[in-house]
Every structure is written in structure tokens, then in C-alpha cells.
Amino acid sequence: MWTKPAAPGEPDEERLLRRIAKGDRSAFDQFYRRTSPWLAVRLKRRCADEQLVAEVLQDTYLTVWRAAGTFAGAADGAAVGWLWAVAARRLVDHFRREGRHRARVDAVASHVTPGAPGADETLLESTLSGDVGTALASLAPQLREVLQAMVLDGLSVRETAALLGIPEGTVKTRARSARLAMRRAMS
Structure with a gap:
């Protein structure tokens, strides 16, 4: 597990989320202390801007x-998956806002409306290059997002299923298809 494990007798993340939904401030504090270090590391893998990571954590x-009342998971790890889904959406929202702002500035400067790639593609391009980056860029978006979640x-x-909102079997199928496609693209 990636988060600080619950001490004996402490509630797990799922129980904490249910208590948070009822307005329990101490459950929120405990959930934050247990999950925020892990979440900060995950966000920093996607974004090098410390200030943006701090904003996304806060959001x-x-x-x-x-x-918290919208959390419906009952499986082990579901609360952490739900938390990551929330954080990933907030990060993408920040990138989109930043991209729209930058696109307006660029459009005014060049008098041409640019076609900006998606935030995930921008992150991947900055993270991966060479044959791996080219092979990854050639994947269908649904295969690429599974690999991003599982590998990166x-x-x-x-x-991954909780993050993407798809069945576990679909995750396995897409991961296998993505690995095969990557192997073909790199050979």
C-alpha cells in the first residue's frame, strides 16, 4: 500500500471517508495525515511545479x-483510488486553465489560434522521449491512459479501474493490448 497504514484499532481510509461525509473533522485530519504524503509524491511525478502541486493538493x-459522501467504494484500495481520481482531475483542470490562458496570450501575440495538445499528452512528452515516447504516443488514448495509471x-x-471508472477486466484487457502494441511499435 502507498499510504501510511492504519495503526491497530484505527479506521481504514474507507471508514474515514464515510465519517468525513458526516462532517467528522478529526476523521478528515487523520485521512489527510495518512494520505497527503503519498498524494504529493504522485502529483510531483506528473507536475514539477511545486506551487501547482500545493494548489492541487489543497483543491x-x-x-x-x-x-466524501459521493464515495461509494467498498473494495480494498477504493478510497485511495477515489482520492487519486479527484486529484488527477484537479491537476488536469489546472493544466487546462493554464493552457487556455497561455493559448490566449499566444494567440494575441501571433494573431493565430494555436491547437494545444491535451494536458496528459504534454506531460507524457515532457516525461518520455525517444522510442518509448514515440511508441506510447502511437497508442489509442484509452490504452495510453491505462498504461499511465499502472506504469507511471x-x-x-x-x-486503475476506480480511477478510470471502468471494470477491472477492461483494465487488464487494455493493459495487455497496450503492452502488445508497445512491443510491436518498438520492434
């Missing part, structure tokens, strides 16, 4: 406080 935990973020099949 994520504000969302946790407000939306280190999520399990269950957590």
Missing part, C-alpha cells in the same frame, strides 16, 4: 471534505 482535500503512477488494476 483535492477541499473536494474530499465537500464530496504505479496503480494496481483495482485502483
Whole structure:
């Protein structure tokens, strides 16, 4: 597990989220202390901007406080997967806002409206290059997002399924298809 494990007698993340949904501030504090170090590391793998990571962490935990009642998972790791899904969406939202702002500035400067790639593609391009980056870029988006979650973020099949909102079997199938496609592209 990636988060600080619960001490004997302490509630797990799922129970903490259910208590947070009822307005339990101490459960929120415990959830934050247990998950924020892990979440910060995961976000830093996607974004090198420390200030942006701090903003995303703040937005994520504000969302946790407000939306804990929407958590419906019952499987092990589901709460952490749900937390990562919230954080990943907040990060993409920040990149999109930044991209739109930058696109407007560039459009005014060049008098041409640029076609900006998606935030995930920008992150991948900056992270990976060469044959691996080219092979990854050639994958279908649904295959690429599974590989990103499982390989770059280190999520399990269950957590990837929770993050992407797809069945575990679909995650396994897409991961296998992605690996085969990568192998073909690199040979």
C-alpha cells in the first residue's frame, strides 16, 4: 500500500471517508495525515511545479471534505483510488486553465489560434522521449491512459479501474493490448 497504514484499532481510509461525509473533522485530519504524503509524491511525478502541486493538493482535500459522501467504494484500495481520481482531475483542470490562458496570450501575440495538445499528452512528452515516447504516443488514448495509471503512477488494476471508472477486466484487457502494441511499435 502507498499510504501510511492504519495503526491497530484505527479506521481504514474507507471508514474515514464515510465519517468525513458526516462532517467528522478529526476523521478528515487523520485521512489527510495518512494520505497527503503519498498524494504529493504522485502529483510531483506528473507536475514539477511545486506551487501547482500545493494548489492541487489543497483543491483535492477541499473536494474530499465537500464530496466524501459521493464515495461509494467498498473494495480494498477504493478510497485511495477515489482520492487519486479527484486529484488527477484537479491537476488536469489546472493544466487546462493554464493552457487556455497561455493559448490566449499566444494567440494575441501571433494573431493565430494555436491547437494545444491535451494536458496528459504534454506531460507524457515532457516525461518520455525517444522510442518509448514515440511508441506510447502511437497508442489509442484509452490504452495510453491505462498504461499511465499502472506504469507511471504505479496503480494496481483495482485502483486503475476506480480511477478510470471502468471494470477491472477492461483494465487488464487494455493493459495487455497496450503492452502488445508497445512491443510491436518498438520492434
